[in-house]
């Protein structure tokens with residue numbers, strides 16, 4: 001198995017089954033057998049003669065070769081009593097005490113099992129409006145978000161991983177201005193990512209410098225008007241200051257809603273890549289692109305034949321996951337099986353470009369993104385069609401936007417996940433992000449610092465006879481190769497990191513992947529600390545123009561605690 005020591009440590013710490021004393025009772029190898037066997041078992045439901053052992057072998061091989069990995073809950077829970085295998089959920093929050101607290105309880109059950117939850121709070125009546133039953137005044141969406149947050153905090157300790165939430169508020173909700181700065185004003189919403197749900201009419205009003213109506217969701221009455229540009233600027237200012245809120249183009253999510261008869265899509269999962277209907281869940285999986293290269297005489301090329309094979313096996317795997325999944329609520333079980341959404345994506349994209357010698361921030365890099373994702377999308381849909389012939393289409397197929405075409409087994413097939421943990425296990429760059437840093441110090445015991453270097457860079461510099469610890473120290477100090485002397489320009493041009501890539505190229509890359517993705521693309525647009533608010537606004541407008549479904553930005557150093565710090569691995 002090409003699994004590194006680091007990956008083994010992550011798996012051992014967080015994924016292996018443990019006994020009541022906290023001792024691991026399975027090995028990493030047994031973990032992958034457990035997952036492969038549990039997921040392959042679904043085959044007999046459709047064909048009593050199916051060779052389940054053969055399917056299990058292909059799933060096992062695909063995971064242990066690190067060609068593909070399913071999302072963390074599948075690795076943690078498949079073949080175990082809890083059996084909850086999805087990373088993404090969206091729960092409805094209706095405007096009553098019963099519904100609000102039901103949603104909190106349901107979210108707690110999901111967090112306990114390693115899933116993340118998204119909510120739209122847009123249906124909650126505005127702060128200060130009346131409460132009929134008591135004659136009191138409503139406290140509004142933001143005050144309830146704090147209750148959701150506290151519940152998440154409490155579940156944190158007992159669960160398999162830290163609970164994560166997405167909170168959405170429509171831009172025409174009367175409490176929108178309070179929402180935009182809510183994470184700056186209080187530390188009580190730390191377990192949420194927040195995004196403003198922008199509408200097409202709002203974007204038009206920004207364009208024409210007009211005003212737009214605020215509507216109280218309970219009474220449907222217009223409660224006021226705001227100047228669209230001022231609200232847009234408030235979003236930009238807050239994002240510039242803290243990285244939040246993100247933005248989400250709601251009408252665009254709904255334009256791509258495969259089953260509009262089921263109602264509107266109001267929210268995504270916590271990291272924004274998976275729009276879902278209320279009570280819908282989705283399981284994700286990511287193909288490791290670095291494992292889909294073949295050697296040529298002079299270097300590397302994309303191994304399309306291998307990639308096609310992995311896409312087919314991965315779609316089969318993810319569709320099986322829906323079958324063997326044990327959902328935390330009957331409503332989720334029913335809704336998820338009506339649409340059977342899966343989210344197949346990629347990781348290690350930036351690393352693949354390094355092997356190919358293509359700069360991330362170039363037309364060639366963007367063309368490679370389109371080429372890879374078009375293949376995942378096309379072959380993914382083909383495999384979903386093949387499964388539909390054997391297993392039947394997803395139950396809502398006849399009312400879906402696909403009804404006039406070939407039957408599909410899954411209402412959506414593709415999603416680009418962040419692959420936070422998966423990319424560590426696979427030892428590659430995360431999702432479709434550029435490499436964050438090529439070298440950093442790792443703190444080890446007795447306070448010594450070890451230099452960790454990106455293996456692809458290390459190999460390249462060694463090949464050129466240039467590798468030295470001193471050179472690595474300079475890269476760490478500068479945060480990038482760009483201003484380090486003694487590295488050839490041609491190497492610098494290819495080995496760009498997130499901070500070398502200008503925000504515009506980040507967006508272009510996101511848009512290229514979005515073009516061939518059914519769901520959405522997890523992507524952060526990195527800005528240097530010196531970036532202006534106008535530059536952030538420009539990226540938002542470009543994301544809108546280029547057809548992205550939303551954007552998240554981060555300006556270096558703008559948040560006190562940065563998760564990834566250049567230089568020192570905390």
Ligand code: CDP
Nearest residue numbers: 071072087115116164271417419420421422
């Ligand atoms: O790599 P891994 O499978 O662990 O997860 P990811 O690709 O970083 O995140 C995919 C999704 O998992 C997120 O969008 C969330 O829906 C969920 N997630 C979560 O609920 N809690 C976390 N701590 C991390 C991810």
